[in-house]
Amino acid sequence: MADARVLEGWILALAEPEERLRADDLGPTVERVARGDIDALGPLYDAVASEIFAAALWRTGSRADAADVVQDVFVKVAASPGLLRGVRHARRYLLTMAHRCAIDRGRRAKPEVSIDDALIVPVLGDPERSLDAARVTQALRSLPDAQREAIYLHHFAGCSFREVAKITGVPTFTAASRYRLGIARLRAMLGGSR
């Protein structure tokens, strides 16, 4: 029975529409950036910085590192605008850049430094959910970085498992597995504390 459910999960993962993240809304902005138009970086930031920041935050667990990742990505794009030339899915491309920058940051990070940055916050500062946000953040921090990242990309950024796989450079099964294991562990932790 459990095997059947797992199999059903895999089938669903593969049957998902491949490109939920459309680059249509970013297309003109990205074209301007690719042509070297420095003024287009502002609109590009407004369009993707939140996602890049959150993806990096969920990967690194540190707001400072996530901010540095956003800066790294935009500096790379500004220094080599040709990188974006011909890119069909700019959002996914930038998230991939962020993933790599976050991994580089993680390698350089000092493991003894403890960070208490919130990964998740209440919508509109809802005070009733503040405690839940702190609890969920604590539970998220106990997950492996890759599982946390997969949860963000799939659940919040709306990426399909195939896109998560492309962004993180792993097979689709691995991406889906990371998400499912992460969610299962999260449910186990939060279910027990409620």
Add this chain to the structure above:
Amino acid sequence: MSDFDGLRPAEPPPELRGRVLAAAREAVGSRSPGLFELLVADRAVRISVAVVSLLFIAHLLVDRVPVRTSAPVTAPAADEASVPAEPGLTAAEQIDELEPAL
């Protein structure tokens, strides 16, 4: 997942926008120029490229001048029994020459 209801991922700090865009503008300023831009901007690079191009063209031209080689010396086809032709005296002439010694 219901555990995320009413929650959203943390947003970047507002001041990050200015910092990132300033760094990006700085990166544009320090961008290394491409070959074409260098050619337009730098006289020394222009001269270097011209010299290299001329040398390359000269090399191609030198390669195309035909080299005169002597025609290959070929002996008439001979079967296994025949002795290869040797330049010099014929057998009759050699006998004449050897006659004093004999």
